[in-house]
Amino acid sequence: MADAKVIPFDEDRPRRRMPRRVRAVPAPEPVEPEPSAPAPEPAPAPAERGDAWDRRIAGGLAFLRRRITGEYEVDDFGYDKELTDQVLMSLMRPLYDKYFRVEVKGIENIPAEGGALIVANHSGTLPLDGLMLQVAVHDHHPAERHLRLLAADLVFMLPVVNELARKAGHTLACAEDAQRLLEAGELVGVMPEGFKGIGKPFGDRYKLQRFGRGGFVSTALRAGTPIVPCSIVGAEEIYPMVGNAKTLARLLGVPYFPITPTFPWLGPLGAVPLPTKWTIQFGEPIPTDGYAAEAAEDPMLMFNLTDQVREQIQHTLYKLLVQRRSVFF
């Protein structure tokens, strides 16, 4: 972990001091844009309410009709916008709003249009952070942008999971797909730590792992899209991974087999994530359009930019950890 030394200050200290210091200096309440999720409106008159129900039923039936007759569109990647908006997002929203109570900061750093690459840290044993990031971008961004996540090949090997992932707009984390999406002006989300990040032991929480080979930077450079660093706090503690049954993992063909205080001891009940409080912060975008065309082939520049993104995410993580009052509230 030679590259971990780019972080200039001691990694453990802020976390240890965190609770006391935060009580002394309360974090400024972030100004959060009103979520676009239906806010409770003042009770409408009965006739109006009937109308609303009418419209909902009509909308639901029209949706049902389109679905069962197959009259809907998917894009080349298999992204089913209608299903994602109407069903998949609604399924994730309770988890997002009520369970993890995700707080979103810096949403204005995501451009309103055109391609951008969101680079986030990865944690939590199961990739719930990716899904929550997708809901966060869609529900908080004024343009209701859809995040297209790049996922590991394991996702596309598993039955059912691959089908849902494609329909939710995810695709394989490879340079071809990422570049195609970015050039089409899509918002692409990537977690360059990959399995090293999501499957790291609990003791290493909030320590960024190596950022792959920095392929995401060259892809963004080729497409000329900005890189938006994103720090997710709270996902590390949903499944505290205290051990890794490597032999079992190899047998099952997965990169790691998590052992948490509850899993696999309590069976399926142990797979319920802990209700931690999450914060997702988007940082200042790093522009990539000022470089020459051959810059994407320059390994030195790639490493520097990768380090810059990584450092910015790590700094923000520590800052958010210092502000955090408790893991659960």
Added chain:
Amino acid sequence: MGKVVLVTGAARQLGGRFVRRIQRDPEVERVIAVDAATPPHRLGSAEFVRTDIRQSSIARVLAEHAVDTVVHLAVTGGRPVGGGAHSAVKETNVIGTMQLLGACQKSPTVRRLVVKSSTSVYGGAPRDPAVFTETTPPKSLPSGGFAKDAAEVEGYVRGFARRRPDVAVCVLRFANILGPFADSALAEYFSMPVMPTVLGYDPRLQFVHEDDVLEVLRLAAQEPRRGTLNSGTFNIAGDGVLLLSQCSRRLGRPTLPLLLPALTWVGSALRAVGVTDFSPEQMRLLTHGRVVETTQMREVLGFEPLYTTTETFADFARSRGNGLLPPERVGRAVDRVAAMLDADGPRDDVDTVEGAKR
């Protein structure tokens, strides 16, 4: 002097249509149709030569008629014409191509070669990118069946192009060909009353219409138009993507999701009784799907397909008649429910509707 076009695989439905189409071209003087079996359809004014391209007699045909354009359509995944073993199809695909290319190499008159290939040369695996371009290397080579044949045929064609740089070689990789007359394995699959699918997978499919296939073959067999280039390798597919689940709903044919091993078993059972040709590469298509990029086709070859994937499929569906659950009837049922709810008053049955939506 006009052109002399030789078309292989003329006994198949697509080959026959292409023979009839190309002879109407003013530039074309004569069309020589070749196949090992006598075609069941008319070939117009074309000259039919019954010869097996697996034998060296094909060289004589090329020399005798001073052929200058060869359109090689005898690369197919379907069943042999007039019944026969699967191994005969494979032999025609591979050995036939080798013989034909050998004959072309010897022939001083051949100036242009068009080969029908398939996008199945890309394979299709979870590790593959979502959209294949002409230069994408396959992550896992097809292990058998038509996909392997097509990959091998393309290898031989590349070798031929190196040895005869004076011959313009065009390889067209077609997506799944559908249309009112389609007789491919996929068309048979879509005609089953209940379609077995792989549980937990919803592949992305792309189609190309028969009429577009004929048109692009004609384009490739001619001199290139201004500003276009018709030698090289091109993906040919209609715009857009349909999921298998969408296809089944639009056809009104219910699906039967099966676990992959069970589907393999059902597939071999169906194959044994001869209902449909459920080959391993079709299983692969139905698991992972396949989507190709068609920018090269538009910008270099200069071809704009008339039909999108969706329109191709609609045209095919019209020709096949209704399934067990025709979409119109299902749609009407939903409309009736909507009318009923309207009559009952808006606030009733909200829960059932919400439940039905799931």
